[in-house]
Amino acid sequence: MNDENPVPGRPGTDPDAFADALLEEELRQAAAVLDPVPAELLQSALEAFALHDLDARLAELTFDSLVDALPVRGVVDVSRMLTFRAGETTVDVEVTPDGLIGQVLPPQPARIEVLGGPQSVRPVTADTLGRFTSETPPAGPFALRLSTGAEVIVTEWLRA
Amino acid sequence: MRAGTLRSTAYDDVPYTRGGTVDRTEVGALVQSAVDGDAAAWKALVEGMSPLVWSVVRAHRLSDADGHEVFQTVWFRFAQHLGRIREPDKAGAWLASTARHECLKVLRGLARLTLTDDPQVLDRASQERTPEETLIESEEAADRAERVRRLWQELDGLGERCRQLLRVLMASPPPSYGEISAALGIAVGSIGPLRQRCLRRLRARMDARGAL
Numbered sequence: 001m002n003d004e005n006p007v008p009g010r011p012g013t014d015p016d017a018f019a020d021a022l023l024e025e026e027l028r029q030a031a032a033v034l035d036p037v038p039a040e041l042l043q044s045a046l047e048a049f050a051l052h053d054l055d056a057r058l059a060e061l062t063f064d065s066l067v068d069a070l071p072v073r074g075v076v077d078v079s080r081m082l083t084f085r086a087g088e089t090t091v092d093v094e095v096t097p098d099g100l101i102g103q104v105l106p107p108q109p110a111r112i113e114v115l116g117g118p119q120s121v122r123p124v125t126a127d128t129l130g131r132f133t134s135e136t137p138p139a140g141p142f143a144l145r146l147s148t149g150a151e152v153i154v155t156e157w158l159r160a
Numbered sequence: 161m162r163a164g165t166l167r168s169t170a171y172d173d174v175p176y177t178r179g180g181t182v183d184r185t186e187v188g189a190l191v192q193s194a195v196d197g198d199a200a201a202w203k204a205l206v207e208g209m210s211p212l213v214w215s216v217v218r219a220h221r222l223s224d225a226d227g228h229e230v231f232q233t234v235w236f237r238f239a240q241h242l243g244r245i246r247e248p249d250k251a252g253a254w255l256a257s258t259a260r261h262e263c264l265k266v267l268r269g270l271a272r273l274t275l276t277d278d279p280q281v282l283d284r285a286s287q288e289r290t291p292e293e294t295l296i297e298s299e300e301a302a303d304r305a306e307r308v309r310r311l312w313q314e315l316d317g318l319g320e321r322c323r324q325l326l327r328v329l330m331a332s333p334p335p336s337y338g339e340i341s342a343a344l345g346i347a348v349g350s351i352g353p354l355r356q357r358c359l360r361r362l363r364a365r366m367d368a369r370g371a372l
Binding site for chain 2: 016017019020023024026027028029030031032033034035036037038041042044045046048049050051052053054058064066067117118140141143154156157158159
């Protein structure tokens with residue numbers, strides 16, 4: 001099934017196809033020796049199982065200025081603007097070199113934390129309208145966990 | 161328990177069927193077990209799929225720092241989406257596609273900042289001998305190691321399309337064409353012919369160097 005190099009009449013007996021398969025296998029072994037998955041990354045992926053959270057509602061990324069906005073000519077260092085949505089609730093976030101600024105909409109009080117990985121949780125200050133700031137720019141992947149009155153919402157993991 | 165058998169199943173039993181139904185069904189079952197809280201199933205998924213995710217990162221020539229962050233982002237998000245993935249048996253394609261999109265975002269971000277041609281972005285895996293290599297003692301094995309190193313170097317001379325395809329193709333266990341398609345954004349139907357062309361070009365380069 002699914003022969004990579006079908007030869008009419010003689011499937012699987014093409015010596016070139018056989019050599020291709022051998023070379024591919026040789027490359028596979030080369031990659032395993034010369035460019036394996038770094039051990040610390042494997043470990044990090046294993047620990048990520050802890051991020052599997054059935055109770056939280058997922059807020060999906062619906063706008064990312066890196067993808068959805070046109071670049072502004074001559075303007076460097078523009079902030080990254082993100083919007084996440086979970087049902088009726090949206091979270092707007094601006095990622096600046098100085099940290100995060102954001103707001104929960106519709107405005108509502110919420111307890112907000114910045115997750116930086118399976119073991120990293122940092123609370124941020126939010127006002128009664130759900131506006132929040134974090135003085136620490138995220139280093140690497142981050143997600144926001146919002147506890148509103150009734151539910152817990154987690155934004156999709158994203159690389160800042 | 162099927163957990164932990166992902167690698168050997170895909171690698172030993174059906175090496176060239178490319179995502180034949182056996183191992184992919186197993187991926188779906190592992191995802192389901194992980195959703196139900198089975199840490200061993202998660203471990204099997206990580207061990208079985210990490211090389212694919214890593215290959216996508218490497219195919220896009222990210223810097224180490226960016227590549228590591230993309231890899232982590234992909235796995236964090238996979239954990240987060242576990243119970244919501246519509247086709248669990250295609251989790252490999254989900255991972256590959258997510259990795260590709262994160263890689264493209266990094267490249268877009270870089271292009272937006274500056275137009276520097278960062279030499280760090282180039283692969284540089286072959287500079288130093290890994291511990292595995294230093295273990296090699298016999299002359300024969302040293303010759304083999306030398307050939308492997310040359311193969312690696314020749315990859316860079318193949319052109320970007322071939323280099324990308326081969327880097328993902330060589331993930332272990334062998335990725336399905338659906339996964340390769342998701343990893344590189346190319347049609348499934350064009351993978352076979354491209355694979356053949358690239359492998360033969362590579363072989364010709366090795367022949368030209370008298371390395372066979």
